Amino acid sequence: MFDLHEHGLKGLRLMAKIREFEQRLPALSQEGLIRGSTHPSVGMEAVAVGVSMNLEARDAIASNHRGHAHTLAKGADFGRTMAEILGRRDGYCGGKGGSMHIGVAELGVLGTNGIVGAGIGIATGAALAAQVSGDGSVAVAYFGDGGANQGVLAEALNLAAIWSLPVLFVLENNHYAQSAAIEQMVAQPDFTRRGEAYGVPAIAVDGMDLPAVYDAAETAVARARAGEGPSMIVADTYRYLGHMAGDTEIYRSKDEVREWHTRDPLTRLRTRLEESGILAAGEWERTQEQITAEIDEAERYARASALPDPASAHTDVYATQGWAGR
Amino acid sequence: MFDLHEHGLKGLRLMAKIREFEQRLPALSQEGLIRGSTHPSVGMEAVAVGVSMNLEARDAIASNHRGHAHTLAKGADFGRTMAEILGRRDGYCGGKGGSMHIGVAELGVLGTNGIVGAGIGIATGAALAAQVSGDGSVAVAYFGDGGANQGVLAEALNLAAIWSLPVLFVLENNHYAQSAAIEQMVAQPDFTRRGEAYGVPAIAVDGMDLPAVYDAAETAVARARAGEGPSMIVADTYRYLGHMAGDTEIYRSKDEVREWHTRDPLTRLRTRLEESGILAAGEWERTQEQITAEIDEAERYARASALPDPASAHTDVYATQGWAGR
Amino acid sequence: MTEKTPKNLTTWRALNSALHDILADIPEAFVLGEDITTWGTGGGIYGVTRKLVDVYGPGRVRDTPISEEVLLAAVGAAAARGTRPILEIMYSDFSLLGFDGIINQAAKARYMFGGQFDVPLVIRTNGGSGIGKAAQHSQSLETIFAHVPGLEVAVPATPGDAYGLLVQAVRTDNPTIFLEHKNLYYDKGEVDFQPVAFGQARIARPGTDVTVVATQQVLHAALAAADQLAEEGIEAEIIDPRTLYPFDMETVIGSIRKTRHLIVGHEAVRDYGWGAEFVAQVAEEAWDLLDAAPRRIGGARTPIPYSEPLERTVTPGRDEMIAAVRAVRGATMAEAGTPA
Amino acid sequence: MTEKTPKNLTTWRALNSALHDILADIPEAFVLGEDITTWGTGGGIYGVTRKLVDVYGPGRVRDTPISEEVLLAAVGAAAARGTRPILEIMYSDFSLLGFDGIINQAAKARYMFGGQFDVPLVIRTNGGSGIGKAAQHSQSLETIFAHVPGLEVAVPATPGDAYGLLVQAVRTDNPTIFLEHKNLYYDKGEVDFQPVAFGQARIARPGTDVTVVATQQVLHAALAAADQLAEEGIEAEIIDPRTLYPFDMETVIGSIRKTRHLIVGHEAVRDYGWGAEFVAQVAEEAWDLLDAAPRRIGGARTPIPYSEPLERTVTPGRDEMIAAVRAVRGATMAEAGTPA
Ligand SMILES: Cc1ncc(C[n+]2csc(CCOP(=O)(O)OP(=O)(O)O)c2C)c(N)n1
Ligand SMILES: Cc1ncc(C[n+]2csc(CCOP(=O)(O)OP(=O)(O)O)c2C)c(N)n1
Numbered sequence A, B: 001m002f003d004l005h006e007h008g009l010k011g012l013r014l015m016a017k018i019r020e021f022e023q024r025l026p027a028l029s030q031e032g033l034i035r036g037s038t039h040p041s042v043g044m045e046a047v048a049v050g051v052s053m054n055l056e057a058r059d060a061i062a063s064n065h066r067g068h069a070h071t072l073a074k075g076a077d078f079g080r081t082m083a084e085i086l087g088r089r090d091g092y093c094g095g096k097g098g099s100m101h102i103g104v105a106e107l108g109v110l111g112t113n114g115i116v117g118a119g120i121g122i123a124t125g126a127a128l129a130a131q132v133s134g135d136g137s138v139a140v141a142y143f144g145d146g147g148a149n150q151g152v153l154a155e156a157l158n159l160a161a162i163w164s165l166p167v168l169f170v171l172e173n174n175h176y177a178q179s180a181a182i183e184q185m186v187a188q189p190d191f192t193r194r195g196e197a198y199g200v201p202a203i204a205v206d207g208m209d210l211p212a213v214y215d216a217a218e219t220a221v222a223r224a225r226a227g228e229g230p231s232m233i234v235a236d237t238y239r240y241l242g243h244m245a246g247d248t249e250i251y252r253s254k255d256e257v258r259e260w261h262t263r264d265p266l267t268r269l270r271t272r273l274e275e276s277g278i279l280a281a282g283e284w285e286r287t288q289e290q291i292t293a294e295i296d297e298a299e300r301y302a303r304a305s306a307l308p309d310p311a312s313a314h315t316d317v318y319a320t321q322g323w324a325g326r
Numbered sequence C, D: 001m002t003e004k005t006p007k008n009l010t011t012w013r014a015l016n017s018a019l020h021d022i023l024a025d026i027p028e029a030f031v032l033g034e035d036i037t038t039w040g041t042g043g044g045i046y047g048v049t050r051k052l053v054d055v056y057g058p059g060r061v062r063d064t065p066i067s068e069e070v071l072l073a074a075v076g077a078a079a080a081r082g083t084r085p086i087l088e089i090m091y092s093d094f095s096l097l098g099f100d101g102i103i104n105q106a107a108k109a110r111y112m113f114g115g116q117f118d119v120p121l122v123i124r125t126n127g128g129s130g131i132g133k134a135a136q137h138s139q140s141l142e143t144i145f146a147h148v149p150g151l152e153v154a155v156p157a158t159p160g161d162a163y164g165l166l167v168q169a170v171r172t173d174n175p176t177i178f179l180e181h182k183n184l185y186y187d188k189g190e191v192d193f194q195p196v197a198f199g200q201a202r203i204a205r206p207g208t209d210v211t212v213v214a215t216q217q218v219l220h221a222a223l224a225a226a227d228q229l230a231e232e233g234i235e236a237e238i239i240d241p242r243t244l245y246p247f248d249m250e251t252v253i254g255s256i257r258k259t260r261h262l263i264v265g266h267e268a269v270r271d272y273g274w275g276a277e278f279v280a281q282v283a284e285e286a287w288d289l290l291d292a293a294p295r296r297i298g299g300a301r302t303p304i305p306y307s308e309p310l311e312r313t314v315t316p317g318r319d320e321m322i323a324a325v326r327a328v329r330g331a332t333m334a335e336a337g338t339p340a
């Protein structure tokens, strides 16, 4: 159970830090420092944070194109993550990956992913490895309402269910898949039905509410860790920014965006913390300043990091070692 | 509604003819006349026949590896179908296809298929064409309990639902996928849940009962024809023979097979017809003799057909014509 | 199609024009894909489907869910049932999700069923690198498609060819993989609004000293290289095959007859890439025509990396082309005793 | 691995032995696939997984649903998380359902993430024609896999190599496509139970007059052809590359240095098939070593038809090999004024 005293401030701080990080990306794109596509998840922080607060370093996550929050919430360094997004030498992948391919082996981050839905199969595989090796880890797949229309979800739900794999299927329903409104893309809007159709217990949660996500994830992680199998969490959420830099957003109204801001997960949690006296008046402003400074530092680090040596383009394709023996 | 007087004898006759045809395949395999794999569906005849009695020539079907019954029930000539299974010149595909690739363009048979699950996407495409062209046809996908675990089913159900495509998803649950018992391959045995999870109305029927299948298909076809969208029919059925020639059947007991024989769709319908006086005593035996003679003739035709000219191996890869103009 | 006066257009506009003309002319044609009516100013990720829905309505211009597998399976069947689907796959990398539909089904349907079905299907998508889209949005998969019996493969390099090949692709009764290049959408060029027949290479630049076969970005690199090489006294003849299947070896061999030297360049991975087929065919059929060993340039054996200096390193450009030409010509001149 | 005395085994038995030894030796290894414990006498469609479950239990030997897409996606990740999955895909044609997992994910994971992950994955499957399995169960897809950076590709032709390459594939830290041939499962041969290094071709028959590079069924056709050719006074040197990536051009070029003639043969479709790469590399790097144009034989540009006379027509056999060798040698002899 989410405990406001134990988890409140920690969760709020992490959400705010991720938001501060993500909010800078459009300007960095504008400045020409980010190539290709980068997808910020401002507004959706409660999902990644609520889930990750229940995870350990040994656990695995497989993310999607909108994956910075998942990665950072899992413990990734903000500077190295930013450096990767900027294609720099000190990025987690030495600039080879970029925003859509950030992996952090030691944190079990099996990558943000450029293929919508792919993380679903990858998390299932991580959970399979956990079961085969008995290492006690669990795995999380993050995907969107759009990704839920990939057939691999059905296959993964079924496989995880029959084998009782320790995996969480976390669907972030932010109501749009790029520019496609989800009401036009599904006929049955209750995504929990999908999990249940394959024998995976599924729960719908308010994805703009950290405690709600936390509690659902806690139950699901415990279930997985105990060998009782997979769960699905359907989080209702929203992205405040465009799908990616340059999005004209012709597919939604400004009013709708404004409306969702009134459910903002940071504001809501902060209000609760202030109302319950955990956060003193004025205290959050100071924390926010600190966070801004931390992200300033991360950005400085990333900007200062050199571009990779062109010769490194040819390394890391194949391993040269093999099985080390038992 | 299935009318015993109107549909009973016709349905029984077609089922019996298909069975007579299919039962000969193991011996023909044995004799070395059938290469590769061929999958008889003895025991499952009520599904193909019950569905097809509601279809017209302009309607499309997309079948699977166990597809002779679907093809024949749609109106294919028994001799030419047999000739294709034997790889002969007079087969529907001139011997290029074989058992797993029998197509009959003028009957809308879009092929038996070697890829488990593939017919699902194909029928969806045929339904899409029907909707785009407004030709009023409907499409049927036949697939098994094993095929239902292919992700394409989820995608197809969703697509058909949001676009109200005129398509029937007919799941033949014969309890095994090759040698895999379905209880081990799904955690939620009620397949109708899958359809419903995507907004496709689904009904479970006794697949060993022609009238039951007929009625479900009639409703679904009417719905599709009226532009009201897709339906799913889950038919509980069983195959009496092995998955294919050479199947050792170590995965099921003889008792189980015997048990299912007591539900035989032909026997049941024949009994009903006899009890209701539609079929006089001794009449069926004569009909059966006739059917045997018809299949004798089909087999003779197929055996007499020459092997294809080797040069024909190089034709039919590409069309040489193009759009004919409006 | 009404006669239209030639225009200078970007590639995406040329393609958009083609789609408008196709939907106007061919009642069986329809267009579908992800975000094709709701993105940008209402026209898909690179604008190619712009305003189609306004004119032809949501029945013939369809936004789809993210379900590449069923889409790629369905369109082949829709084609076999008499329509002419034009499916946009946002990036060619995503087509890998539906390879069963393309390779096991659409490509084989005509043959397996003994010629009973035509499959007039077009899969429009984009490949290639150059704009930092990284490993899963930048592959050049044309060789794979060209290897599959039953498929035709178009790889337009100019706005004019983009228009002409697309119109042609929809008219033919075979499934076509229509591979646009993501870094050429904003290139401008003359569009004459005429169909372009498949299997007819275009001589993009006539020359006498070396034959260069290249497509898309590498074709443009070759054209840039040719200017520099001309200053060095080497006149390259540059050939754009335009389609990889069917392919036009006659034009290539005709050129070699004159130039007696061959280079093939592409962005696809060099190992087992389509350049090998061109070199192998020339080696088999025109062995005596070459005065020096042929040479290929192509993508490195790596996925496409994100960071710019890395991306540039793994794909061939103007400099690699110049070096290749010098090496091939140098070999001959050295042999002939001429200083290279 | 305990030393074992060589034995004469069928290919499927050799593979089965390899799997037993692998599961015994490598605790991280596990096996999964459709019908791998419940078919036949308890061992998958061609018996290769026979009795594994009896010894190693259902945790390490897993029957899966028919869900190729998630399986192919999952095993790459399972490999990246420290296990060594060995996935059986019943026929290689079905792998097309999971090309995203193979090509976009497993093949690229190591590179995209800057070398942080090893992906010690083996995908066992079978390709090829010859037994009437028709268009969707008979493809030879090895060229496609060999074209993809990050993948290794093994194509064993003998029981001994099948054993040795499989053991090696599981030990290496790269994703391997392990392509068995469905028509060679019952062939017998000596198995010495030793690993076989990737990237080392095997000289299957030494010779002096022409180098023939071939794999699997076509290799056996070449060996049969060689007997006939020897009677005609032509000694073919027959090389089995055994792996298409990494590949061993050194052995090929070393052979050509001696024979001065090259033929490449495979069952994969000839157009854009892997033979082109071998011919192209020889043309580029060893132009002067050849006395005549090289030649390829390969699958026709058709899907594989069902009926026997048709199937035989579209894939190359002994006779095509003999004709190719005669043509290549004949060209030289004609040039040298010797009657062919
Ligand atoms: C297989 C595939 N298809 C399409 C795309 C293009 N694309 C990238 S993100 C996206 C929308 C994804 O929507 P959703 O899963 O809801 O995630 P969200 O962006 O809303 O977080 C699309 C269509 C892709 N990257 N991969
Ligand atoms: C994609 C794919 N995977 C596996 C197979 C091999 N295979 C052929 S039939 C079959 C079982 C299919 O079971 P089901 O769908 O229940 O149909 P049934 O045979 O029971 O009628 C399998 C695994 C195949 N042909 N295609």
Ligand SMILES: [Mg+2]
Residues within 6 Å of the ligand: A144, A145, A146, A172, A173, A174, A175, A176, A177, A178
């Ligand atoms: Mg979304």
Ligand SMILES: [Mg+2]
Residues within 6 Å of the ligand: B144, B145, B146, B172, B173, B174, B175, B176, B177, B178
């Ligand atoms: Mg079944």
